[in-house]
Amino acid sequence: MISLAGILPTSVASTLPNSNSGYVAAAYIVFLAIVLIYVAIMAIRLGRVERKVRELSAREREKDRETV
């Protein structure tokens, strides 16, 4: 059985039924982890797009200079 002892303050943990509170914590943590992983993947992708935009802008500037 998973225990919440040590995760929650003693005053809060003592008010919870002993059984199953760890499973509830596990379910919510898993959900939070899935959302966070997704957001992290989105952030990595965004970084890649930003890099491409910078590259594109730099190349555009180079091309403009060459034509001038």
Add this chain to the structure above:
Amino acid sequence: MRSPSLRALSIATAVAFCVSLSLVFFYAPIEAEEGFLQKIFYLHVPLAIVSLSGFVIGGLMAIAHLRTRDQRWDLRSYVVIHMSLIFGAAVLITGSIWARASWGHWWVWNEPTLVSFLIIFLLYATYQPLRFAIEDPERQARYASVFAITAGAFVPLNFMAVRLSASYVHPRVLGSSSNLPGPMMLTFFVSLGAMALLFATLCCYELAAKRTRILLKARSRILGFQ
């Protein structure tokens, strides 16, 4: 979507989740039979409802794509199904955690609700390989739309079949047999609203990212950089 509305949607989602979690842990009473374990219900059931609704909405968007031939509908359908699949994975994991605590098993094969959800999840897991196995973008969009419509029609049929099934042990939340007290019902609907908002926000972010990438590719092509 413009960024101010995306920002507003994100703030609304964050506020809704704070309210929802506060209600779950500080307002909703502890259920007599399940005890504290019942708190998983406010996460698992909204996830399942939003995920299944997303599959159906993806099918409706695919119909709009086939009717109008507008590629934006295909993109929306793809994003909604993609997000529903992620939510579906969360449904299976949180459901398994609940089953382990309540029934003593991570998975029960003779329970129609669990198995039917797994079938739907596996069905949609084939959507992306099918989609990206086709190189021609127009054919890819058309085939993906046909798949989304067929599978989207299967979702409510499957749901009804499970409801009509006589022997089940999975608890029923909404329906004639449901007798949730007011505070629990309120908490449940707020959680459902928060989950729907999260789904919409993540879909909008994904759509914005995909559109930006498409625009970037097009711009590179126009400038002759690719």
